[in-house]
Every structure is written in structure tokens, then in C-alpha cells.
Amino acid sequence: MRAERIRARVVGVVAIIATIVVFIIPFLFVVDQAAKTPADAASLAFSWPTKWQFFENLVGVVQYNGGVIFQAFINSAVLTVFSVLITTVFAAMVGYVLQRKPSRWNPVINFFVLAGLIVPPAVVPTIWVLQDLGIFQTMLGMILVEATFGLSFNILLFRAFVATIPKELDEAAVLDGSGPIRMFFSVILPLLRPVLATVIVVQAVVVFNDFAGPLYFLPGQPTVQLTLYQFQGQALSFNNLLFMDILLITIPPLVLYVFFNRQIVAGMTSGAVKG
Amino acid sequence: MTANTTSAVKPAAAFTRTGGAPSARRKMKSFYPSWFFLPAMVLYVVFFAVPTFASFYFSLTRWSLFNIQFIGFANFVEFFQDPQLVNGFIHTFEYGFVTSAVKVVLGLLFALLLTGPVIGRGYLRAVIFFPVLVSTIGVGIMWKNLLDPFHGMVNAVLGFFHLGQPGWFTDPKLALMTIAGVDIWKGVGIATLIFMAGIVAIPQDYYEAARLDGSGSWQIFRSITLPLVRPAMGTVIILSLIGGLRSFDIIWATTGGGPGFTSDVIASVIYKEYQAGFYGLSTAGNVILFLVVTVIMVPISAFLNRREVDL
Numbered sequence: 093m094r095a096e097r098i099r100a101r102v103v104g105v106v107a108i109i110a111t112i113v114v115f116i117i118p119f120l121f122v123v124d125q126a127a128k129t130p131a132d133a134a135s136l137a138f139s140w141p142t143k144w145q146f147f148e149n150l151v152g153v154v155q156y157n158g159g160v161i162f163q164a165f166i167n168s169a170v171l172t173v174f175s176v177l178i179t180t181v182f183a184a185m186v187g188y189v190l191q192r193k194p195s196r197w198n199p200v201i202n203f204f205v206l207a208g209l210i211v212p213p214a215v216v217p218t219i220w221v222l223q224d225l226g227i228f229q230t231m232l233g234m235i236l237v238e239a240t241f242g243l244s245f246n247i248l249l250f251r252a253f254v255a256t257i258p259k260e261l262d263e264a265a266v267l268d269g270s271g272p273i274r275m276f277f278s279v280i281l282p283l284l285r286p287v288l289a290t291v292i293v294v295q296a297v298v299v300f301n302d303f304a305g306p307l308y309f310l311p312g313q314p315t316v317q318l319t320l321y322q323f324q325g326q327a328l329s330f331n332n333l334l335f336m337d338i339l340l341i342t343i344p345p346l347v348l349y350v351f352f353n354r355q356i357v358a359g360m361t362s363g364a365v366k367g
Numbered sequence: 368m369t370a371n372t373t374s375a376v377k378p379a380a381a382f383t384r385t386g387g388a389p390s391a392r393r394k395m396k397s398f399y400p401s402w403f404f405l406p407a408m409v410l411y412v413v414f415f416a417v418p419t420f421a422s423f424y425f426s427l428t429r430w431s432l433f434n435i436q437f438i439g440f441a442n443f444v445e446f447f448q449d450p451q452l453v454n455g456f457i458h459t460f461e462y463g464f465v466t467s468a469v470k471v472v473l474g475l476l477f478a479l480l481l482t483g484p485v486i487g488r489g490y491l492r493a494v495i496f497f498p499v500l501v502s503t504i505g506v507g508i509m510w511k512n513l514l515d516p517f518h519g520m521v522n523a524v525l526g527f528f529h530l531g532q533p534g535w536f537t538d539p540k541l542a543l544m545t546i547a548g549v550d551i552w553k554g555v556g557i558a559t560l561i562f563m564a565g566i567v568a569i570p571q572d573y574y575e576a577a578r579l580d581g582s583g584s585w586q587i588f589r590s591i592t593l594p595l596v597r598p599a600m601g602t603v604i605i606l607s608l609i610g611g612l613r614s615f616d617i618i619w620a621t622t623g624g625g626p627g628f629t630s631d632v633i634a635s636v637i638y639k640e641y642q643a644g645f646y647g648l649s650t651a652g653n654v655i656l657f658l659v660v661t662v663i664m665v666p667i668s669a670f671l672n673r674r675e676v677d678l
Contacts, residue, residue, distance in 0.1 A: 096484055104486030114552070115494045121520065122509055136518040182410065185403035193399040201404070208415060210664045212613040214422035214653045215637055216430070216646045221418050240414040243407050262398075272400045301502040303616045308641070320504050331512075338505040345500040353493075 125335035133332035149336040156333060157322055161340070164314040170231060171306075171315065172299045175238035180291050183243050187250025188280055192262065208244030215308050222309060234310040238299050246291050253287035254280075289355035297345045316341040419657070426654040430647035442651035452652075455624075455631040458543055459659060462632055463611035465547045466554070470607045471600060473551065474558025479592070481559065482566045492563075496556035503553065507620025510549045511536060536622050539629040546630055550617050554610065558603045565599025566592060601671035608667065612660050633659065 117138070125133045127146040132139075154161060190201060218237065219228055227233030261283065265275040281288070299305075303317040319341070323334035426443070429436045446452045481492055498506060513520050514535040522532050535545045569592065577587050615634035618624060624631035624639065631639075633656040640649035 100484035101486055103480065103483075104488075104491075107480060107485065107491055108487050111491060111494045115497065117520075118509060118513060119497075121513060122505075125512070136512050136515050136520070137523070138520045178410075182407040186407045189399045189401065189403040193401075204411070204416075206668070208411060210609055210660055210668075211415075211419060212634070212653065212656050212660060213415065214418045214650060214657070216641060216650045216653070217418035217421040217425055218414065220421065220425070221413065225413075236410060237414050240410040243411060247407070266398055272398065272403075276403075297500055301500075303502070303504050303619070304638075307638075317502055317504050320502075320508060334508065338502070338508060342501050342505060345502075349497075349500050 122335050126339050128332050130329055130332050149332050153333050153336045160314050161319050164316045164319045168300055168316040171234055172296050174235045175299050176295045178239035179242035179246055179295055183246035184250050187247045188254050191251045191254040205244050205247050237309050242295050257283050286355055289352050293348050293352045422650050422653050426651040428647045431644055442648050446651055451628040452636055454628055455633050455636040459632040462547055463608055466550050466611040467607040469551050470555050470558040471603055473555050474562045474603055477559040478562030478566055482563055495559055498553045499556040503616040504620040506553050507617050511621050537626055539626050542622050542630040546618055546621050561599050561603050565596040569595045605668055
């Protein structure tokens with residue numbers, strides 16, 4: 093027992109030192125760069141800033157290019173909120189009925205769900221569809237595309253989770269005489285709460301961090317990921333602002349994670365391990 | 368589209384007709400409304416299925432902003448004759464397999480570490496998972512700075528110990544694997560999380576029984592943990608392969624496919640051809656990526672699923 097405790101301590105200390113080198117120092121480097129003067133940041137060294145100008149850089153990013161980052165944050169927020177809302181509700185409806193109702197169509201539906209997870213979206217043909225519908229380069233089009241791309245993974249999570257909810261609860265709701273919609277929103281959705289948190293947070297992080305989607309389907313309208321590129325073209329003279337921008341756009345996912353840490357882990361794994 | 372919506376409603380009708388079950392059961396079955404499939408199905412058909420099917424046609428055309436012309440398999444011929452595009456094709460496999468394999472091994476190792484007796488578990492879990500949340504582009508930019516061949520921190524440390532100065536992203540031989548390394552750094556947290564859940568789900572009795580039999584920890588790992596963690600391993604392999612084979616963001620943020628075309632993959636070729644206005648060729652790239660992913664994923668997921676049923 094005593095030997096085991098010593099081992100736990102040794103292994104732990106080694107692991108902590110290793111993770112500090114591999115994970116913490118790179119993050120500190122980002123913070124360090126974000127606090128430097130342009131000349132300082134361009135040197136790429138992990139050094140103490142000659143002049144500490146964290147706040148000036150923050151203002152610099154916010155004011156850069158006529159405050160485009162505000163518009164980018166608004167766009168990303170709208171895109172994230174609405175696409176996550178749509179994916180979550182639609183995927184929950186499918187996952188629920190798919191798990192509950194045995195049907196000879198289920199294998200077909202399961203096939204398409206898996207296909208949606210595996211098959212890479214066809215880029216230019218999707219633009220062609222959006223153009224035909226008159227929603228290419230619009231927020232509506234982008235929201236619907238992101239919502240669609242999220243369906244398969246979330247259907248799988250919901251289906252796996254619904255399997256753990258006793259069927260008797262549905263039956264009780266039917267006897268109560270509530271219709272399917274009311275039952276879904278007043279009985280099932282609350283029961284799905286643990287996995288709901290997972291789906292919402294994971295999907296929100298995915299959409300918020302998505303780069304290729306807006307690059308293809310929403311050209312000309314800034315989202316937060318694309319704001320990084322306005323500093324990229326400028327050699328290294330805006331490296332400090334670039335890193336401040338990275339910090340800024342990491343905050344929303346970080347806040348979500350801090351608040352929902354436990355639910356994410358629980359929900360993610362309950363779905364994933366059962367496949 | 369209408370054809371699809373009607374087929375969605377049909378199963379409900381079919382089910383109420385097949386009698387035999389007690390009436391309550393039957394009522395229950397018809398109670399689950401099939402139209403719950405409808406909203407998701409409409410989105411799926413319009414924004415995913417139609418573009419996917421259309422891509423097979425468009426890949427056979429010369430397609431620019433203004434006109435479209437059927438040219439048979441010329442795009443595919445071009446794709447496999449242009450050495451740069453062939454490179455992208457091969458790199459896709461290398462990248463996918465390397466990232467997936469390393470994530471499986473490291474994820475399992477970290478999960479074993481974090482589920483075993485260790486101090487600082489909460490911190491370790493959080494710090495390994497954190498990069499998953501950071502924007503891929505941000506991570507790419509960060510590593511591009513850290514791995515800068517002349518001024519980067521990593522080479523400064525290596526230089527201090529006289530360990531050479533690799534070009535990382537600028538060395539044609541290293542670029543692709545450097546990106547794979549960054550991808551692993553960013554994504555290993557998910558693999559770890561899934562493995563942890565798999566390990567925690569293994570009943571403790573097995574371990575106790577094995578220990579009473581006097582099995583060593585390697586033996587316990589080989590004959591209990593490894594076989595029983597297989598469903599989790601299947602999930603990790605499938606998810607990381609899917610992600611790795613279509614990887615684009617991280618490559619675009621670090622090398623843009625360079626130097627030259629040495630770190631191009633199919634996904635970055637698709638973007639480059641799209642940007643250049645070769646929509647037909649870009650879509651042919653999409654179809655090739657589709658075939659690559661399907662040819663790899665279908666047997667693998669079939670194999671993994673069969674194993675899962677066995678357990």
C-alpha cells in the first residue's frame with residue numbers, strides 16, 4: 093500500500109512536469125506574445141516583455157480594421173446559437189424515435205446517419221445548392237449548413253442516451269394523455285439533460301471554431317476564426333495583436349468548458365463508449 | 368425531395384398494420400411519431416445528400432463561374448497524372464493513419480495513467496483536454512511560431528543542447544509529420560477521454576480476481592483491460608480516422624500545403640482548385656476523398672462493430 097502511494101506520487105510528479113512543458117508553456121507563450129510590443133512579439137522568443145502592454149494590445153485588436161472583430165463576434169454568436177439550436181432539437185427528435193420505435197426502416201436510417209458522419213461534405217456542389225436557393229453567402233444558409241453537418245454525430249449521441257431512459261416513462265406520459273410534441277418537450281427533453289449539455293457545448297465549440305465552413309459558404313462576412321487571417325498577411329509586424337486575437341476567441345469555448353466540464357465528460361463518454 | 372418525405376411517413380402506417388402485438392404495445396409503437404424524422408431529413412437531403420449526389424456529376428465536368436461542360440473522366444485523369452495532386456492523395460493516407468494510430472496509443476496510455484493511482488488527476492485531465500477547445504487555426508499559428516526554424520522556442524532549446532535545428536514546417540521531408548504532431552497534440556484529449564470512460568466501465572471484480580490469481584500488471588493489462596476497452600478503441604479509431612482523412616484547417620493554418628506541395632492533402636487540394644476557379648476539378652477531389660474515406664472506413668467500422676458484438 094505504501095509503495096503504491098509513493099508510485100502514485102512519482103508518476104504524478106513526472107506527468108505534471110511533462111504536461112507543464114508540453115501544454116502549459118505553449119499557452120503561456122500565447123499570453124506572453126499577446127502582452128508584447130510588435131517588435132518584441134516578432135522576435136518569437138519566450139521572453140519577458142520589454143514593455144508590458146497587454147491592455148494596449150487588447151484595444152489594438154478591438155480597434156483593428158474598424159472594429160471588425162465586433163462584427164465577427166456577433167456573426168459567430170448568431171451562427172453558433174441558431175445552428176446549435178436547430179441541430180440539437182432535430183437530432184434529439186430523430187435519436188429518440190430511432191431508438192424507441194423498431195422499424196424495418198431503421199437500418200436504412202442508421203446507414204444514412206453513419207454516412208453523414210463519415211462522408212466529407214462536397215464543397216462546390218453545396219455552394220451550388222445554396223446559390224440555387226438564394227442563400228449563398230447569407231447567415232441563414234451558413235446556419236442551415238452547420239446545423240446539417242452536426243446532425244449525424246448528435247443523433248448517435250442522443251440515440252445511445254435514450255437507450256438508458258426507461259421506456260415506462262414514455263408510457264406513463266401517454267397514459268397522461270399528452271401528445272407526442274408535448275411529451276417530447278416536457279418529458280423526454282428534460283430527461284436528456286445530461287447529454288443535452290454535452291451536445292450543446294460540443295456542438296457550440298465545433299461551430300464557433302469552424303474555419304472551413306465560413307471560408308467556403310460565408311465569404312465576405314467575418315467570423316472569429318477568419319479574423320486571425322487579417323493579421324497573418326502582415327508579416328510579423330502584428331504578431332502581438334494576432335496572439336491577443338487568439339486569446340480573445342478562446343475565451344467563449346473556455347467559459348463553456350469551465351461551466352459544463354463534468355456534464356461534457358459524462359455525456360460524451362456515455363454515448364461514445366456504447367457506440 | 369417529395370419522394371423522400373413520403374417514404375418517411377410510410378413506416379408508421381406499415382407498423383400499425385402489422386398486428387399480433389398486444390394492443391397497448393401497438394399503441395405505444397404508433398405513438399412514436401415518424402414525422403419526428405422529417406425536419407432533420409429535409410436538412411440532410413437538401414444540404415448534404417443532394418450536394419453529395421450532385422458531386423458525382425459535377426466531377427465529370429469542366430465547371431467554371433460561367434459555364435459547365437461534360438468532359439467525362441478527364442478531371443480524374445488529371446488528378447492522377449499531376450504529381451502534386453497524387454502527392455496530396457498519398458499524404459492523406461499517411462496523415463490519417465499516423466494521427467489515428469498515435470492518438471490511439473497515447474490516448475490509451477494517458478487514460479491508464481489517469482484512471483490509475485496518480486496525484487493531480489483533475490489538473491492532468493483538464494490540461495490534456497484543453498487544446499481540444501482552442502481554435503484549430505489558433506493552435507496552428509501558435510505552433511508555427513514555436514517551431515519557427517530560426518527564432519522558435521523549440522529550436523532554441525534544441526540548439527542549447529546541440530540537438531540540431533530541424534526545419535519542422537519548412538523542411539519538405541518533415542512538414543507533413545510536423546502537422547500530424549500538432550494535430551495529435553490538439554486531439555489526443557478526446558481519445559484520452561473516451562478511453563477513460565471505457566476503462567472505468569470495466570467491472571472491478573475482474574481486476575480483483577486477477578490480482579488474487581497473482582497476475583502482474585502487464586498481464587492484467589493484456590488480458591483484461593485491452594480486450595474490454597475495445598469498444599472505446601473502436602470509437603477512437605473511427606473518430607480520429609474520419610477527422611484525420613479530411614483534415615484541412617490545421618494544414619491551412621500551418622503550411623498551406625507547402626513547402627511546395629509537400630504537405631498537401633486531398634482536402635487542401637480541393638480548396639486550392641476551388642480558389643483557382645476549377646470547380647469541376649475541385650469536385651473531383653471531393654469525390655476522390657469520398658471514395659478514400661469510404662473505402663477505408665467501411666471495412667474498419669464493420670470489423671470493429673463485429674468485435675463489439677462478440678464481447
